[in-house]
Amino acid sequence: MRTNIYLFILLIFPFTTLFGQSNTTVFDQANAAYNGGNYSLAIEKYESILNDKLHSAEVYFNLGNAHYRLGNVAESVYYFEQAKRLDPMDKTILNNSSFANNMTQDAIDKLPETQIDLLQQKVLAFLTLDQWTIITLVFAWMGALLFFMYRWNNHIRFKRLFFSLAIIFVLTTLVSLGLTQSKLALNSIQKAVIFEREIEIWGEPNTRADILFLLHEGTVVEVVDALEGWSKVKLANGSEGWIQNSGIKRLN
Numbered sequence: 001m002r003t004n005i006y007l008f009i010l011l012i013f014p015f016t017t018l019f020g021q022s023n024t025t026v027f028d029q030a031n032a033a034y035n036g037g038n039y040s041l042a043i044e045k046y047e048s049i050l051n052d053k054l055h056s057a058e059v060y061f062n063l064g065n066a067h068y069r070l071g072n073v074a075e076s077v078y079y080f081e082q083a084k085r086l087d088p089m090d091k092t093i094l095n096n097s098s099f100a101n102n103m104t105q106d107a108i109d110k111l112p113e114t115q116i117d118l119l120q121q122k123v124l125a126f127l128t129l130d131q132w133t134i135i136t137l138v139f140a141w142m143g144a145l146l147f148f149m150y151r152w153n154n155h156i157r158f159k160r161l162f163f164s165l166a167i168i169f170v171l172t173t174l175v176s177l178g179l180t181q182s183k184l185a186l187n188s189i190q191k192a193v194i195f196e197r198e199i200e201i202w203g204e205p206n207t208r209a210d211i212l213f214l215l216h217e218g219t220v221v222e223v224v225d226a227l228e229g230w231s232k233v234k235l236a237n238g239s240e241g242w243i244q245n246s247g248i249k250r251l252n
Contacts, residue, residue, distance in 0.1 A: 057087035073218040104218035136176040143169035190223040192248040201241035205230035
């Protein structure tokens, strides 16, 4: 009951933020339309902000909410997924995204994951790729600075201190570098959302092949290959097949 009330509040009062005067006005107009129950107008306003190349988790989140209120399954899932890519740790986005996924027809179980994999996912989700890169560079520069201070200091006590700290920062840099590379690999995974109400998944990239299974709107898939109007997709349970590009919308 508490969760339902929480979602209700979030759906009534969308996120607010600043984009500069002109787009802030549009954002406020979109929020006003949303709060007034005119979800179609709100969507139009939010999308005009995206058309100005101003992408933010707040706009995607509000678009997901507006489509959710209209019962647009695929669009709602799509925009919540976009919001999660920009702010993967935001609990309100994660919460509403789970509600949108509950509207989908396909029930797909994920492959089992180890505790180490789950821990790594949580650590990687804590920061964006840019933030991991900055932290790695800071650690590297600190290690170099401390090593320089070790080389040019003649006091034995300080030399030991600087050397020890330099080793710590070098090791920390290596760990941070590994996490940054893992985050880069994670971000490079191409995902898409099914936008057809029902669509066939084929064994080969042509309609003469066997139909392996069906998918429905709102299901999130991983795109692992592409060929002349077709995409090879992989589900969370490991199943794979080919789908026509017209039936999916890729996440940026």
